Amino acid sequence: MTFRTSQLTESVQASPPNPSTAPTTRSQAWVKPVLIIGVVLYLALVLFIPAANVFVQAFDGGIDGFLTTLTRRPFLNAIKLTLLMAAITVPLNTVFGLCAAWAIARNRFPGRTLLLSIIDLPFSVSPVVAGLMIVLLYGRNGWFGPLLEANNIRVIFAIPGMVLATAFVTLPFVAREVIPVLEEMGRDQEEAAKTLGANEWQTFWRVTLPSIRWGLLYGIILTNARAMGEFGAIAVVSGNIAGRTQTLPLYVEDAYKQYQTQSAYSAAVLLAGLAVVTLILKEILERKTRIKDS
Amino acid sequence: MTNPTLTRSPSTWHNGLDRVTHVSWPWRITWAYLIVMLFLPTAAMILKASTLAPADIWRIATDPVALSTYNVTFVTALIASGINGVAGLVVAWVLVRYTFPFKRIIDAAVDLPFALPTAVAGLTIASVYSSNGWIGSLLAPLGITVSFSRLGVGVAMIFISLPFVVRTVQPVLQDLEPELEEAAWCLGASRWQTFWRVVLPPLLPAVLTGIALGFARAVGEYGSVVIVASNIPFKDLIAPVLVFQRLEQYDYAGATVIGTVLLVASLVVLLIINILQAWGRRYDV
Incomplete structure (x- = not known):
C-alpha cells in the first residue's frame, strides 16, 4: 500500500495534471498536431486527391468538353436509364423497408x-x-428461363434484370435506418392513437410516419445513391449494350476502356456530384436528428 | 382438479391459427419481397452448385487460377482492412477528441466511399495513381507502380473500406468518458499503459467489427478494382472479376462454384460480425 502511494505521488510530481486540460501535459503537446496532420494526409492520399481529380479532369479542357459529351445520344440514354433504375427501385425498397422495419x-x-x-x-x-x-x-439456362422465353419476356440483358439487380443490392438501407428509430420511439404513442379510435392507416400516417420521417428520408437517400451508382451487379445482368442497357456507371467504364477519357470524366463528374449532394443531405439530416435528441 | 395445460391448450391452438390466418400486411409484404428478391436467387445459385459433382466442384474451386484469385482477393482485403483498422481508429480519435478547422467537412467526407459510385472511384484512383498521375508520378521514380498492379487493388480496397472502422468506433469513443483516462493518469499509468489498458479494451469490439465489415466489402468489391487493376491471372485478378469473366465465357459452372466460395466467405464474415457485436454489447451494462 505504502509503495503504491509513494509511486502515485511520485508520478503526480513528475507530471502535475493541469486542471483545464487534464491529460494534455506539456510532454504530450506534440501528439495532437501530429495526429491531426497524419489523419489529414492519409485522407488526402486516399480520399480528397482522388475526389478532386474527378472535378479537375472533367473540366480540364474547359466546360466545352463536358457539354459536347452531354449531347451524345448514348450518354443521354445512360442518364435516362440511371434515373429509371432509381425511380423503380427506391419506391419498391422504401415500401419493403417500412414493412420489414415495422415487423422487426x-x-x-x-x-x-x-x-x-x-x-x-x-x-x-x-x-x-x-x-x-x-x-x-x-437467364436462358435458369429456373425461369424456359418459362420467360415461351412468353417472350427478356429479363437478362434487359431492363427487368437490371431493376432486380439494383433492388437486390439496395434492399437493406431503408429497413436498417428505420428500425432503430422505430425502436427508440416505442409504441406508446401508437397505442394512444389506437385507443382514441384511429385505425391502422391513420395511426401510421399521423403518428408513426411523422416520428420516423428523418430516418426514413436518410434510408431513401442512401438507397437512391446506391441505386444510381451500382456497377457490379448491373454489369453482370445488363450485357452492357451501349444506348440500351448502359447506365452511367457502366458508361464510365466503357468510355474509359475505349480511351475516351473526356466522356468518362463527364459521366463521372455527374455521379460525383450526386455523391456530394448525398453527403450534404446526409449531414443535414444527421444534424436535424441530433438537435431533436438533445 | 383441472390440468392447467389442458384448459389452456385450445386457446393457444386458436392463437396459433389466428396468427397464420390473420398475418398483417407488413408481414406478408416483407416475406413475399424477401422470397422473391433474396431467397429465390440465393437458392438458385446454391442448387445450381449442388447439381455439379463434388469432384468437379473441388476441381473448379481449387484450380490454380482460382487459387491465385483467392490469394489476391482475401490477402489484399485483409491487409487493406487491417490498415484501415489502425487508421480508422486514429481518424475516429482525432474527430471525437480534438477540435480543428474544417473538422465538420472532414467528418462528413469520411462517408464519401459510401456515396461515390465505385466505377468513379476506380476511374479516378487509376488515373491519380498512374505513372503520370498526381500521386503516381511521385512514386514512379521510386520504382513503385500502383495502377494496374496488386498495389492498385490494395489502394482501391483501402478506399472502399475506409469509413467502416471510423463509423463503428466513433459512437463508442463518444460514450467513453475522458475521466476514465484521467483517473488512469492520476493513478500513475503511463500514456501507453492508459491507451492499452483503459482506452483500447472497450474500443476493441468496435474496431474489429469495423475491420470485418470493411473486409467483407473489400472482398466483394468489383467496380473500382476492375478499373484499377490489369485483371491478369496470378498478378492482380480478384475472385469477383474471375466470376464475371467465367460468365462472359458462358461457363456457368465455373462462375457458380467461385461465386459460392465468395458467398460462403461472406456468410462466415457475417457470422463473425454478429459475434463481435454481441461481444461489444457486454460493455453496454
Whole structure:
C-alpha cells in the first residue's frame, strides 16, 4: 500500500495534471498536431486527391468538353436509364423497408436476429455474385428461363434484370435506418392513437410516419445513391449494350476502356456530384436528428 | 382438479391459427419481397452448385487460377482492412477528441466511399495513381507502380473500406468518458499503459467489427478494382472479376462454384460480425 502511494505521488510530481486540460501535459503537446496532420494526409492520399481529380479532369479542357459529351445520344440514354433504375427501385425498397422495419421493431419472435442478418445479407454479398444469382434464376439456362422465353419476356440483358439487380443490392438501407428509430420511439404513442379510435392507416400516417420521417428520408437517400451508382451487379445482368442497357456507371467504364477519357470524366463528374449532394443531405439530416435528441 | 395445460391448450391452438390466418400486411409484404428478391436467387445459385459433382466442384474451386484469385482477393482485403483498422481508429480519435478547422467537412467526407459510385472511384484512383498521375508520378521514380498492379487493388480496397472502422468506433469513443483516462493518469499509468489498458479494451469490439465489415466489402468489391487493376491471372485478378469473366465465357459452372466460395466467405464474415457485436454489447451494462 505504502509503495503504491509513494509511486502515485511520485508520478503526480513528475507530471502535475493541469486542471483545464487534464491529460494534455506539456510532454504530450506534440501528439495532437501530429495526429491531426497524419489523419489529414492519409485522407488526402486516399480520399480528397482522388475526389478532386474527378472535378479537375472533367473540366480540364474547359466546360466545352463536358457539354459536347452531354449531347451524345448514348450518354443521354445512360442518364435516362440511371434515373429509371432509381425511380423503380427506391419506391419498391422504401415500401419493403417500412414493412420489414415495422415487423422487426414492433414484434418479438424467435429468429428475429436471424431475420435482421438476412436483411443485411446484400451488404456483404459481392455485387457480382448478386448479379450471377439473377442470371442463374432468369437467364436462358435458369429456373425461369424456359418459362420467360415461351412468353417472350427478356429479363437478362434487359431492363427487368437490371431493376432486380439494383433492388437486390439496395434492399437493406431503408429497413436498417428505420428500425432503430422505430425502436427508440416505442409504441406508446401508437397505442394512444389506437385507443382514441384511429385505425391502422391513420395511426401510421399521423403518428408513426411523422416520428420516423428523418430516418426514413436518410434510408431513401442512401438507397437512391446506391441505386444510381451500382456497377457490379448491373454489369453482370445488363450485357452492357451501349444506348440500351448502359447506365452511367457502366458508361464510365466503357468510355474509359475505349480511351475516351473526356466522356468518362463527364459521366463521372455527374455521379460525383450526386455523391456530394448525398453527403450534404446526409449531414443535414444527421444534424436535424441530433438537435431533436438533445 | 383441472390440468392447467389442458384448459389452456385450445386457446393457444386458436392463437396459433389466428396468427397464420390473420398475418398483417407488413408481414406478408416483407416475406413475399424477401422470397422473391433474396431467397429465390440465393437458392438458385446454391442448387445450381449442388447439381455439379463434388469432384468437379473441388476441381473448379481449387484450380490454380482460382487459387491465385483467392490469394489476391482475401490477402489484399485483409491487409487493406487491417490498415484501415489502425487508421480508422486514429481518424475516429482525432474527430471525437480534438477540435480543428474544417473538422465538420472532414467528418462528413469520411462517408464519401459510401456515396461515390465505385466505377468513379476506380476511374479516378487509376488515373491519380498512374505513372503520370498526381500521386503516381511521385512514386514512379521510386520504382513503385500502383495502377494496374496488386498495389492498385490494395489502394482501391483501402478506399472502399475506409469509413467502416471510423463509423463503428466513433459512437463508442463518444460514450467513453475522458475521466476514465484521467483517473488512469492520476493513478500513475503511463500514456501507453492508459491507451492499452483503459482506452483500447472497450474500443476493441468496435474496431474489429469495423475491420470485418470493411473486409467483407473489400472482398466483394468489383467496380473500382476492375478499373484499377490489369485483371491478369496470378498478378492482380480478384475472385469477383474471375466470376464475371467465367460468365462472359458462358461457363456457368465455373462462375457458380467461385461465386459460392465468395458467398460462403461472406456468410462466415457475417457470422463473425454478429459475434463481435454481441461481444461489444457486454460493455453496454
